[in-house]
Amino acid sequence: MAIDFEIPAEAKAIREKVRQWVHDHCIPAEKDLLAGGDYKTVLAALRTKARAQGLWCPFIPKEHGGMGLGPLANALVQMELGESYLGALSMNTQGPDDATMLTLLEHGTPFQKEKYLKPLLNGEKRICYSMTEKAAGADATGMQTKAEKVGNDKYLLNGEKWFSSAASVADIAVVMAKTDPDAPRHRQFSTFIVELPNPGYNIKRDIPTMALETPLSHILGGGHAEVEIKDLEVPAENLLGGEGNGFSMGQHRLAYGRLRHGMHNVAMAQRALDIATAHVTQRTTFGKKLDERQAVQFMLADCASQLYIARLMLLHIAYKAERGMDLRQENGIAKVFLANMVHKVVDTAIQLHGALGFSRDTPLAYWYTHIRAQRLVDGPDEVHRWTTGRNVIKAFKAHGTTASAAGGDLL
Numbered sequence: 523m524a525i526d527f528e529i530p531a532e533a534k535a536i537r538e539k540v541r542q543w544v545h546d547h548c549i550p551a552e553k554d555l556l557a558g559g560d561y562k563t564v565l566a567a568l569r570t571k572a573r574a575q576g577l578w579c580p581f582i583p584k585e586h587g588g589m590g591l592g593p594l595a596n597a598l599v600q601m602e603l604g605e606s607y608l609g610a611l612s613m614n615t616q617g618p619d620d621a622t623m624l625t626l627l628e629h630g631t632p633f634q635k636e637k638y639l640k641p642l643l644n645g646e647k648r649i650c651y652s653m654t655e656k657a658a659g660a661d662a663t664g665m666q667t668k669a670e671k672v673g674n675d676k677y678l679l680n681g682e683k684w685f686s687s688a689a690s691v692a693d694i695a696v697v698m699a700k701t702d703p704d705a706p707r708h709r710q711f712s713t714f715i716v717e718l719p720n721p722g723y724n725i726k727r728d729i730p731t732m733a734l735e736t737p738l739s740h741i742l743g744g745g746h747a748e749v750e751i752k753d754l755e756v757p758a759e760n761l762l763g764g765e766g767n768g769f770s771m772g773q774h775r776l777a778y779g780r781l782r783h784g785m786h787n788v789a790m791a792q793r794a795l796d797i798a799t800a801h802v803t804q805r806t807t808f809g810k811k812l813d814e815r816q817a818v819q820f821m822l823a824d825c826a827s828q829l830y831i832a833r834l835m836l837l838h839i840a841y842k843a844e845r846g847m848d849l850r851q852e853n854g855i856a857k858v859f860l861a862n863m864v865h866k867v868v869d870t871a872i873q874l875h876g877a878l879g880f881s882r883d884t885p886l887a888y889w890y891t892h893i894r895a896q897r898l899v900d901g902p903d904e905v906h907r908w909t910t911g912r913n914v915i916k917a918f919k920a921h922g923t924t925a926s927a928a929g930g931d932l933l
Contacts, residue, residue: 537598543577548606561741568612569645577613579643587643593843597785597836604789614645617782618687621775622649622696629763629771638694638715647693652683652749653772660905662769663707667751669699679754689747690728690740693718698768711768715760722754733891777853780900784860787896788832790889791867795825798871821870828863851913851927854906861896868893
């Protein structure tokens with residue numbers, strides 16, 4: 523008897539179809555954009571082709587117009603899409619929209635699904651998620667934005683938001699605010715749907731970051747906005763999920779986002795390793811091919827090891843998700859590992875290219891400046907490691923062994 527790592531035939535088929543899609547259409551479309559092509563025209567053409575092939579909203583149920591993929595098949599798809607920055611956009615599965623669509627799907631009222639979710643699923647609009655604040659940082663329960671109910675028909679929101687990703691290209695914002703400061707810490711917050719533009723939701727700027735920025739990166743939704751919320755009126759019918767449920771909904775949403783980042787990191791790391799390996803097989807220094815040098819082979823081996831571990835992590839988490847099992851511990855461990863893994867692989871690829879890797883003649887330098895954010899977004903490494911460590915201690919106190927907090931259920 524053996525442990526079965528066989529991927530179901532239908533999941534294999536969709537993974538291969540998406541892989542071909544990315545290589546045959548998305549990567550060539552990147553070159554069209556870099557050559558001066560119009561973003562809206564290029565993306566619209568990609569999306570028309572994708573929908574014609576049945577490649578649309580992989581994780582969304584079929585009855586809502588998606589592909590209806592389960593966690594495993596979706597993970598396999600996302601691990602292909604991340605090879606191109608147009609991959610996820612081409613199939614309407616880009617962040618931060620994807621996780622917010624799931625929140626609306628699970629918690630939205632029929633009215634909210636019809637008015638706000640439907641155009642998102644159709645690719646007609648984009649949505650952002652405004653939770654993070656300067657004063658709170660990684661502690662979401664430290665948010666100070668307030669929502670006061672005015673009569674029975676509306677709320678009035680005041681405060682500020684920080685790093686609201688893709689807000690500058692969004693048509694809708696989901697905003698978390700404090701509705702009951704006297705409630706238990708995790709029950710103080712509620713979530714509201716806001717149509718944009720709105721005078722009460724003032725995007726002050728896209729915050730400059732260390733990432734290489736171009737006009738195209740902002741059009742793609744790569745900006746992170748600083749937002750002033752002042753006397754923002756929200757109809758009571760736009761309260762999402764009921765009062766006091768904002769924090770729990772946010773954590774559910776972030777859980778998927780962390781996994782999606784990790785899946786895309788695997789794809790980017792794989793493409794970086796491919797680019798690096800192609801380079802060393804063609805390059806000769808001091809009369810010898812680079813790929814014949816043991817030091818180079820060791821560097822490639824380290825990258826391959828990291829990718830292997832990363833894939834196993836994601837497959838195990840997908841397995842647990844398919845069965846509705848608790849995957850919080852594994853999710854936190856994987857989030858940290860995958861963020862560091864992609865940095866390691868891309869950094870190695872740059873090193874193997876020498877000065878060429880430091881230039882912008884390959885995509886590596888661009889990727890490098892962007893992936894540093896992976897150790898911060900959806901919770902910094904330290905918060906996840908703190909939680910993981912506490913769970914290790916809890917497991918030992920409960921069972922006399924730490925195994926259950928360290929992948930022990932694999933055995």
